[in-house]
Amino acid sequence: LDMQQFICNMPKAELHVHLEGTLEPELSFALATKNNIPLEYDTPEQLVAAYDFHDLPSFLKIYYAGMNVLQQEEDFYQLTWDYLAKAASENIVYVELFFDPQAHTCRGVSFETIITGIHKAQLDAEQKLGIRSQLIMCFLRELSAESAMEHLKLAMPYLPWLVGVGLDSNEQDNPPAKFAAVFEYARALDLKLTMHCDVNQQNTLTHIKQCLDDIQVDRIDHGVNALQDPALLASIKQKQLGLTVCPVSNRFVAQSLTSNEIRQMLEHDLLVTINSDDPAYFRAYLNDNFLALQKEGHFSAQDIVTMVKNAFNVAWLKDTEISQYL
Numbered sequence: 001l002d003m004q005q006f007i008c009n010m011p012k013a014e015l016h017v018h019l020e021g022t023l024e025p026e027l028s029f030a031l032a033t034k035n036n037i038p039l040e041y042d043t044p045e046q047l048v049a050a051y052d053f054h055d056l057p058s059f060l061k062i063y064y065a066g067m068n069v070l071q072q073e074e075d076f077y078q079l080t081w082d083y084l085a086k087a088a089s090e091n092i093v094y095v096e097l098f099f100d101p102q103a104h105t106c107r108g109v110s111f112e113t114i115i116t117g118i119h120k121a122q123l124d125a126e127q128k129l130g131i132r133s134q135l136i137m138c139f140l141r142e143l144s145a146e147s148a149m150e151h152l153k154l155a156m157p158y159l160p161w162l163v164g165v166g167l168d169s170n171e172q173d174n175p176p177a178k179f180a181a182v183f184e185y186a187r188a189l190d191l192k193l194t195m196h197c198d199v200n201q202q203n204t205l206t207h208i209k210q211c212l213d214d215i216q217v218d219r220i221d222h223g224v225n226a227l228q229d230p231a232l233l234a235s236i237k238q239k240q241l242g243l244t245v246c247p248v249s250n251r252f253v254a255q256s257l258t259s260n261e262i263r264q265m266l267e268h269d270l271l272v273t274i275n276s277d278d279p280a281y282f283r284a285y286l287n288d289n290f291l292a293l294q295k296e297g298h299f300s301a302q303d304i305v306t307m308v309k310n311a312f313n314v315a316w317l318k319d320t321e322i323s324q325y326l
């Protein structure tokens, strides 16, 4: 069995991808020219060569610097369209997309501009490419809970365009509990809840515990360190929570593809899924994540199928919709 063919040809779902993390250097340059924004580099190749990250803060610095070129509705449309076209070409049939509105409103871009551009591209991609997608609004955890709440209120006119809310960015000293009121409010609006607990962050076991017990999330993004605590493991299993793991991202942020941990998750029957996180920065879309993982961890075709099925099963779709994919 040719594993590359097998992985590429399988219809897949992606549940953990940051829209702003799909900004390819070529589009950066095109938008910089269009919007008259100076870039520090002369070519897309030079920009990629400057992608020098080894942990979460060093990645986030480059990620936020890259976003300044996103200014107009059509820019958000193009970003979203390009990712969804790339995803469709990888046989991804369903996506849940994160976006970071606070990273744009702080630069004077309106919430309406951001979400309208994204939404129009989602509609066009579904019609023209047959790829379905839903949007998850993330809050930046180093910003205040008040700012998060303001953005949730900005989203009120667009609630039908959102499936859930998430929490991302710098985890240090920014525990889930800081946002308990915001997430409680979001739940009351019928939004699904997820939060990042990235690999090997400070106090990560406490953060995972807060996600489970205090916030009562519907999923955890990453969450790999839960393997270190039997009580957390048991709770994740009992709640049948999905874990959205991102191997190539982990290699950059934590110097490991975490293939051993992903193997352990499968052995524990956890609902582990494979995702690309920020594919334009980590230079690996979903198929490359599966391939790198399979190679390093010698995963079987059955293991791959299990992880792909897990993604559909923990997707924020109705059961009747999920069963059409399985």
Ligand code: ADE
Pocket (backbone or CB within 6 Å): 018, 021, 056, 063, 168, 169, 170, 196, 198, 249, 277, 278
């Ligand atoms: N924002 C974009 N990518 C992220 C990641 N991998 N972790 C936390 N915040 C992020």
Ligand code: ZN
Pocket (backbone or CB within 6 Å): 016, 018, 168, 196, 221, 277
């Ligand atoms: Zn992420």
